[in-house]
Amino acid sequence: MSLKYGMLGLLSKWEATGYDIKKEFDDFMSIFWHTHLSQIYPELSKLEKEKLIESKMIPQNGKPDKKLYSITDAGRKELYQWLEAPSETPNVKDSFLMQTFFMDNLSLEDVLFQLKHYQKQREARLEKLKQTLYEQWQMIKEKNEFSTRLLMSSAVLKRGLDQEEEYILWCKRTIEFVESLEYLWNLEESNDCATINEVEEAFYRYFEVEDLDELKN
Amino acid sequence: MSLKYGMLGLLSKWEATGYDIKKEFDDFMSIFWHTHLSQIYPELSKLEKEKLIESKMIPQNGKPDKKLYSITDAGRKELYQWLEAPSETPNVKDSFLMQTFFMDNLSLEDVLFQLKHYQKQREARLEKLKQTLYEQWQMIKEKNEFSTRLLMSSAVLKRGLDQEEEYILWCKRTIEFVESLEYLWNLEESNDCATINEVEEAFYRYFEVEDLDELKN
DNA sequence: GCTGACATGTAACCCGTTACATGATTCC
DNA sequence: GGAATCATGTAACGGGTTACATGTCAGC
Numbered sequence: 001m002s003l004k005y006g007m008l009g010l011l012s013k014w015e016a017t018g019y020d021i022k023k024e025f026d027d028f029m030s031i032f033w034h035t036h037l038s039q040i041y042p043e044l045s046k047l048e049k050e051k052l053i054e055s056k057m058i059p060q061n062g063k064p065d066k067k068l069y070s071i072t073d074a075g076r077k078e079l080y081q082w083l084e085a086p087s088e089t090p091n092v093k094d095s096f097l098m099q100t101f102f103m104d105n106l107s108l109e110d111v112l113f114q115l116k117h118y119q120k121q122r123e124a125r126l127e128k129l130k131q132t133l134y135e136q137w138q139m140i141k142e143k144n145e146f147s148t149r150l151l152m153s154s155a156v157l158k159r160g161l162d163q164e165e166e167y168i169l170w171c172k173r174t175i176e177f178v179e180s181l182e183y184l185w186n187l188e189e190s191n192d193c194a195t196i197n198e199v200e201e202a203f204y205r206y207f208e209v210e211d212l213d214e215l216k217n
Numbered sequence: 218m219s220l221k222y223g224m225l226g227l228l229s230k231w232e233a234t235g236y237d238i239k240k241e242f243d244d245f246m247s248i249f250w251h252t253h254l255s256q257i258y259p260e261l262s263k264l265e266k267e268k269l270i271e272s273k274m275i276p277q278n279g280k281p282d283k284k285l286y287s288i289t290d291a292g293r294k295e296l297y298q299w300l301e302a303p304s305e306t307p308n309v310k311d312s313f314l315m316q317t318f319f320m321d322n323l324s325l326e327d328v329l330f331q332l333k334h335y336q337k338q339r340e341a342r343l344e345k346l347k348q349t350l351y352e353q354w355q356m357i358k359e360k361n362e363f364s365t366r367l368l369m370s371s372a373v374l375k376r377g378l379d380q381e382e383e384y385i386l387w388c389k390r391t392i393e394f395v396e397s398l399e400y401l402w403n404l405e406e407s408n409d410c411a412t413i414n415e416v417e418e419a420f421y422r423y424f425e426v427e428d429l430d431e432l433k434n
Numbered sequence: 435g436c437t438g439a440c441a442t443g444t445a446a447c448c449c450g451t452t453a454c455a456t457g458a459t460t461c462c
Numbered sequence: 463g464g465a466a467t468c469a470t471g472t473a474a475c476g477g478g479t480t481a482c483a484t485g486t487c488a489g490c
Contacts (some may be wrong), residue, residue, distance in 0.1 A: 219451085252450080255453090281457075
């Protein structure tokens with residue numbers, strides 16, 4: 001349902017082709033959404049049928065003709081209504097966390113490998129976002145202007161950066177946590193169980209609390 | 218694709234009915250996945266056809282008969298293969314961030330309202346997770362045992378808590394950021410633009426950097 | 435000569451959601 | 463009497479992904 005509004009939102013700023021829209025989704029908007037050209041084109045047709053957007057054909061030389069879409073008043077109204085409506089917290093789908101949840105089935109080495117590998121992936125994403133921030137800020141400095149548009153996109157960019165940084169930090173801390181309780185993997189083989197006292201400290205350190213009651217505020 | 222492995226993962230620990238599986242997804246596993254009974258039942262049939270799980274009917278008095286599923290050796294193998302495979306970083310879909318991205322279309326009041334409203338939603342989720350952590354820890358203390366199973370589920374729980382805390386913090390900081398640049402909304406009406414100097418400080422404060430070059434490490 | 439950017443689409447398929455359908459028991 | 467819990471499913475629909483299909487031009 002959000003794809004529709006993402007497209008209306010973009011067309012509320014500029015006229016664009018399906019191809020242009022895809023590039024925005026792949027670039028900055030990839031922080032919060034992604035889609036495919038094969039989804040965009042039918043959706044554009046649908047929105048045009050609903051009179052929320054309209055199009056004109058632009059012939060080009062050396063390149064294929066393109067269909068330039070623009071938003072209508074009805075489309076703007078629809079967009080504003082969605083923007084004002086409170087949005088529910090999305091149901092996350094994080095397959096890496098699902099893997100992690102069942103990783104007690106793996107050997108200690110495999111667990112650590114998976115965590116370190118995933119951390120690297122997240123680090124690569126963080127670098128890309130930092131690059132985006134740098135470019136955006138340079139663009140602002142050149143143009144010497146700052147608008148509410150740039151304010152809100154900076155907020156989204158900050159969220160993207162935070163998210164990556166936090167995931168990386170969690171990977172690091174979880175690696176330490178797992179390593180500090182390494183011996184649990186050996187116990188498992190002998191069908192034995194660790195006692196609480198040996199674990200308590202590592203647990204509190206990992207959760208950054210002093211004791212249990214701290215959670216009850 | 219991950220639902221399959223979530224179900225296999227659960228059945229690798231206990232025998233369960235479709236109904237039991239749904240409860241797990243609604244409870245702890247909601248940190249990283251969610252699904253519906255109407256998706257679980259057909260998926261169970263499919264997995265049984267593929268010989269990854271098998272079932273037996275359990276007649277009950279006072280309650281409907283139930284179909285208790287258990288994992289097969291082939292199912293275990295399939296699960297372990299998935300666990301060992303590196304997982305790609307998921308493509309996020311965050312409709313609130315999408316809204317935020319286009320919120321320059323709203324009035325300052327509406328922007329602040331949306332941010333504050335969403336923050337409250339996240340705070341409610343955080344409280345629920347803290348409760349889960351408290352309960353899990355109490356259970357561990359009672360049983361006086363700690364296993365790799367509990368270790369990995371603690372890691373996932375920690376990630377859930379961090380995520381909520383970080384989102385809440387981002388909401389707070391973004392509210393401050395928006396408020397500190399309040400006057401941009403008034404400029405917009407007069408088709409004017411703010412100059413860079415007036416904005417630079419607020420921007421650096423929000424992104425927690427000293428200057429631009431700090432991003433280039 | 436090949437890859438990638440530009441440009442638009444269709445078709446098949448899979449996954450996920452909502453609605454429909456049934457029926458007993460327990461608790462308020 | 464009504465809602466919630468236990469328990470299993472089907473059907474319709476909508477959203478998202480992969481594969482297929484076509485064609486030009488620029489740069490390596």
